[in-house]
Amino acid sequence: MVSTFKKHPSHLACAVVLALGAGSALADTLVYNGSVYPSPPAVTITSPNNVTSVASEFSVTDTTTSTTFNAFCVDIMNTLLTPAQYTPTSLASDGVFSPTVKSNIDKLFTQHYAAVTNATTAAEFQEALWKVVYDGSYAGSVNATVDAVANTWATTLGAATGGYNLTVWRSSPGQTASQAEISMTAVPEPETYLLMLSGLGMAGLMTRRRRPDNGVQGAAALA
Numbered sequence: 001m002v003s004t005f006k007k008h009p010s011h012l013a014c015a016v017v018l019a020l021g022a023g024s025a026l027a028d029t030l031v032y033n034g035s036v037y038p039s040p041p042a043v044t045i046t047s048p049n050n051v052t053s054v055a056s057e058f059s060v061t062d063t064t065t066s067t068t069f070n071a072f073c074v075d076i077m078n079t080l081l082t083p084a085q086y087t088p089t090s091l092a093s094d095g096v097f098s099p100t101v102k103s104n105i106d107k108l109f110t111q112h113y114a115a116v117t118n119a120t121t122a123a124e125f126q127e128a129l130w131k132v133v134y135d136g137s138y139a140g141s142v143n144a145t146v147d148a149v150a151n152t153w154a155t156t157l158g159a160a161t162g163g164y165n166l167t168v169w170r171s172s173p174g175q176t177a178s179q180a181e182i183s184m185t186a187v188p189e190p191e192t193y194l195l196m197l198s199g200l201g202m203a204g205l206m207t208r209r210r211r212p213d214n215g216v217q218g219a220a221a222l223a
Contacts, residue, residue, distance in 0.1 A: 027172040028064035030181070032082040035059070036070055037119035043127070045140035049076045055123035055142050057116060060181070069183060072126050074133045081178040084171055088183070091166035096180070097133070103161070104132040104154075109184060110163030112153045120146065128153035163187060 040056030058071040063083065089095075091102055108128060116125045123142050127150030130138040141147050164184035171178040 026064075027085045027087045028062050028169075029083050030086050030169070031061045031063055032071075032080055033059035033061055033068070035119075037122055040119050041123045041142045041146065043123070043140055043142045045076055045130075045138070047139035048134060048137050051076055051140075055126040055146070056119065057122040057126070071181060072122075072129050073179070074129060074181070075179045076130065076134070076138075078177050078179050081171070081176060084178040085175055086169040086178070086181065087172045088167045088169050091168055094168040096170070097168070098135070101133060101135055104135075104157060105129070106161045106164075106166065107157040107159075108132050108153065109166065110160050111158055113164070113184075124149040124153065126150075131155070 035054065036057040036059050040054040043051075043053055043055040045051040045053070053073070055073075058073075059068060060071045061068045091097070091105065094102065097105070108125075112125060112128065116122050123146050127138075127140065127142060127146060130140065131150065131154035142150075164186055167183045169181040169183060171180070
């Protein structure tokens with residue numbers, strides 16, 4: 001584990017990635033780009049490992065699919081290798097996180113990720129995520145205010161789930177272990193589906209209206 005993250009941006013205590021569309025079953029190459037928000041606050045972690053880093057939302061690029069997405073740390077035990085090979089799996093199919101942790105990750109994203117808008121709220125979400133992933137064994141501090149919000153988010157989760165499609169990324173076999181990550185895409189609201197269906201219906205109607213009459217006449221003549 002690297003204790004001087006700011007001086008060595010190629011290392012990070014593992015991240016949860018919020019990707020815009022990751023679903024390939026093959027290994028992809030991920031590259032770490034840095035923090036999404038300027039001046040992320042430092043965090044000192046004492047459990048489950050001794051780590052000094054930053055609590056933030058990070059930018060990551062999948063060079064295989066040319067997609068750039070965001071990330072939060074989840075694996076305090078490993079460092080981030082960049083570039084590195086990762087293999088994605090749906091959160092539901094992941095074989096490492098327990099069912100309880102999977103459920104709480106889903107709830108945390110569904111209920112609180114929308115609140116992440118700057119460096120402070122990103123740090124709050126990051127700490128809450130560590131608390132959820134390590135299921136009570138996380139111990140660390142950014143500052144009293146951030147710690148308090150993170151604890152509230154992690155320990156007072158409601159029942160709402162399903163806000164995001166979540167994909168876990170784990171380092172591929174045959175290389176030094178790198179951080180596990182989880183990506184997400186927002187699930188469209190029912191109204192969005194209705195608008196999409198309505199749009200498709202209108203497109204189909206316009207296509208029918210534009211169909212030339214001579215095609216119908218020809219078919220009738222052949223009947």
